[in-house]
Amino acid sequence: MKLLKSHVTTSVAVYGGAVILLLAAIWTAYQYVDPAPPKKVTIAAGSRSGAYYQNALKYAKIFAEQGVELEILETKGSMDNLARMSAPDSTVGAAFMQGGIAEHDEHPDLRSLGSLYYEPLWVFHRKGLKIKALPELKGLKVAIGPKGSGTNDLITNILDENGVEEDNADLIETPTSDTVRHLLDGTIDVMFLISGIHSDTIHALSAPNSGVHLMSFARAEAYSRSHRYLTQLTLPRGAINLADDIPSTNVNMLAPTANLVVQEDLHPALKFLFLLAARKVHSKGDIFAQPGTFPNQDALLFPLAEEAESFYKTARRCSCATCLQPRHHCRAAQDPAHPAADAALSAVQVHAPGLPLADQTAHLQVVQAPQADRYRAYDITTHAAAQGNYSPSGNHGPRGTQHLGPALLHGLHLLPANPHQPDTGPVGKAG
Secondary structure: OHHHHHHHHHHHHHHHHHHHHHHHHHHHHHHOOOOOOEEEEEOOOOOHHHHHHHHHHHHHHHHHHHEEEEEEOOOHHHHHHHHHHHHOOOOEEEEEOOOOOOHHHHOOOOOEEEEEEEEEEEEEEEEOOOOOHHHHOOOEEOOOOOOOHHHHHHHHHHHHOOOOOOOOOOOEOOOHHHHHHHHOOOOOOEEEOOOOOHHHHHHHHHHHOOOOOOOOOOOOOHHHHOOOOOOEEEEOOOOOOOOOOEOHHHEEEEEEEEEEEEEOOOOOOHHHHHHHHHHHHHOOOEOOOOOOOOOOOOOOOOOOHHHHHHHHHHHHOOOOOOOOOOOOHHHHHHHOOOHHHHHHHHHHHHHHOOOHHHHHHHHHHHHHHHOEEEEEEEEEOOOOOEEEOOOOOOOOOOOOOOHHHHOOOOOOOEOOOOOOOOOOOOEEEOO
16 A cells, blocks of 8 residues: 555656646746736635635745745635626636636636646534434534635535525634634534645644534535535544544535636636645645546536646646656657656756756756657647757757747647657557
């Protein structure tokens, strides 16, 4: 098991690094394009103590490394983010949103860049209550999350399907901090919340002497099949606290995914930069997802942006850490000594430290295949091929260009020619 886990982690590090390198090259390429991308973009996050805001801070650091300011907007949550992005005069370029909060045809100008991670739904109740299904919440005091939050929207809909409404239950819409205190002191009976497993809130409510119990969704499969934005998850026994064996049994849970949403007309370079940030921040995995599971194109809130389609096609093909091509199409990748992308990039930086990042990507191919003095670049959209000679000091783009940047304008993939890469035609057409 340890060997398998190590193999998975290593694979993600190698292949994920290659995809990140490609995205970085595409971002660099756009610096040569007119009009150049804006140097500032706004993202709607959530409350300062929430996961959305903390992730936005990580994104901002990555953006700053590329000379772009990511302004973080504090909001009430997913529904507030949706309203801000949908406003006619909106200046918000991107936002984190919970899956399932809207119908895509009601917001034709919004696009998803992908799902980022599971957002598990937790249902805690006083231990004196014997609750096995949601219809049993009638007559109880139930906290459903603050108004304007994705939690509130999700729980309102699910409770309505179970016949639990304002006329037969006391539905409370207070901030999470207040709700936790009220549940622990017995003022309320049940609390719904969406949170990561390592949050202070989850650990406080799960403490052995908390007087609170975590409900397991006995009908989790039915919910996930009737609501495609929900995924059935299993919280393993002892996952919260191994020493105290919390939980003492496996728990069935439900989870929407966090979506990264952008305006359709956001500059393509900024979309690629968001994808680069998403890959760096969310690919490590957690108790519910293996490394490399996210970001992905499942459970999307809105149609996938074209730039994201290019990204996920590349990610699916990526086996060779250098040329981003399937392993059986790349003879060099079958060499046991074939280095990882980060090691190869280090070699580039030694041999050609003055090259821009996009040009380093082209040089990277030649470092790994010194016999190849030519490359082919395929446009993933049109499959139009361009060929050219590579020279560290001269023309290393398609004929007539002096730098690689414009060659990546539409997400071009650099494919070294023989012997590193057999002549199989456009990407995706090889047998």
